[in-house]
Amino acid sequence: MADNILEVRNLKKYFKSKNGTLHAVDDVSFSIKRGETLGLVGESGCGKSTIGRLILGLHQATSGEILFNGQDICKMKKAQIHDLRKDLQIIFQDPFASLNPRMSIGEIIGEPLLIHKKVKRRAEINSEIRRLMDVVGLSTRFINSYPHELDGGRRQRVGIARALSLNPQFIVCDEPVSSLDVSIQAQVLNLLKDLQAEYGLTYLFITHDLSVVKHFSEKIAVMYLGQLVEIAESDELFKKTVHPYSQALLSAIPVPNIRQKMQRVKLIGELTSPIDPELGCRFAKRCLYAQAKCVGQDPEFKDFENGHFCACFRADELLNVTI
Structure with missing residues (x-):
């Protein structure tokens, strides 16, 4: 669409290791509108930062398309990517390690x-x-x-x-406040918001903290072991959380009330290996709602309700489940 500054289509990034092939990013698709912030959340090691680096041309994609203003970054030569740096920038997680001492x-x-x-x-x-x-x-x-x-x-x-x-037009914010004190986090987030309004910036905001991304992003994408499991508008995701993994992430947000009991969704079971993963939902071994077809068959990532995408066989049932 014309108002999309970035479109990622069926993006894959695999790394060879001595034990097999690591599926860091596996068939990921999403788009970001101009001037919008997409929050990309998930636990450490799920492939969030790899997506950011693929968009910037710091990694070469195994397959798929990354369209920035209609041009496919994956097909660009080094000289073209060098020129693209003016429009695509990154704010790193660790401000000390990213600055030349x-x-x-x-x-x-x-x-x-x-x-x-x-x-x-x-x-x-x-x-x-x-x-x-x-x-x-x-x-x-x-x-x-x-x-x-x-x-x-x-x-x-x-x-x-x-x-x-x-x-630049587009900035990848790779957990830019995770290493800062809480009071400083608020200052930096407010600064980023002000800069976005002033310069018309578009952000991909990578984080593992849903409480931060809720107030910063128009849309949130939840990632698990290299795959997107849910995408929705920010308010919609918090109002109607569909995927069991998203429900578990939301339940971990601290409640600022000592009298209110937290209803935690505790994840138990074996973590699926991202090295040569088998067919089936990668969250199935830790899921409270898993059933037979979750193993051996990949769930379709589809729109269930007004742009609320989810990859879960039981999404229709879970739409009405509240935490």
Whole structure:
């Protein structure tokens, strides 16, 4: 569709290992509208960050399509991907590990400007660096400081400024607040929202925390062991959670009321191996609602109700189940 800035179609990424083939991303499809935020959630190791890196061209897809403004990133050559970097950027999870410790804050923010030759004169570069620092709420007195001299919140603001330096259209936010204190998390999330409104940015917001993504994303996609199991509008997903794994994730959100008892959905059973997985629902061994056909047959990822997609044989029954 014309208003989709990104369309991912049947995307697969496999890694060879000594024990077999790791199915990191297996037949994933979704789209993101221009100016929208899609929250991609799931436990560690489910393939969320791999999808982000595939979109950025940091990994080569095994098969499938990644259409950015109608152009397939999977078919681009290195020179084309280099030019695409101006429109596609990333904010990493660990702000300390993603910043070069030998470079000053000013050098880190200004490096993309030099690589892509956005500005030529040193005075123009310094002016643009100071402007970007002001945009992300970082005092210009830190321009000659080094990453180890800043706290986590300020380091992440440096990462955001670097991502904004080329005026991108799309930013992959790879768990950008998970390593920050709760109070700092709120500040960074508010900053990202303000920047989205000001610059018309589109976000893929990767996280394992549903309580964070609820208030940040228009749409949420839930991922389990390399596959999407549910996609819906944010309010819809929290109102009518269909997939048993999504129900378990929602039940783990802390309730800020000591008198209210949490109704946890505890997952028990064996975790399916992502190395050469057998046919069937990959969540079946841990699912409370599993039945015979869940093993040996892949559930269809289909629309059950107004854009509420789910991959579950018992989705029709679970639509009315409340936690």
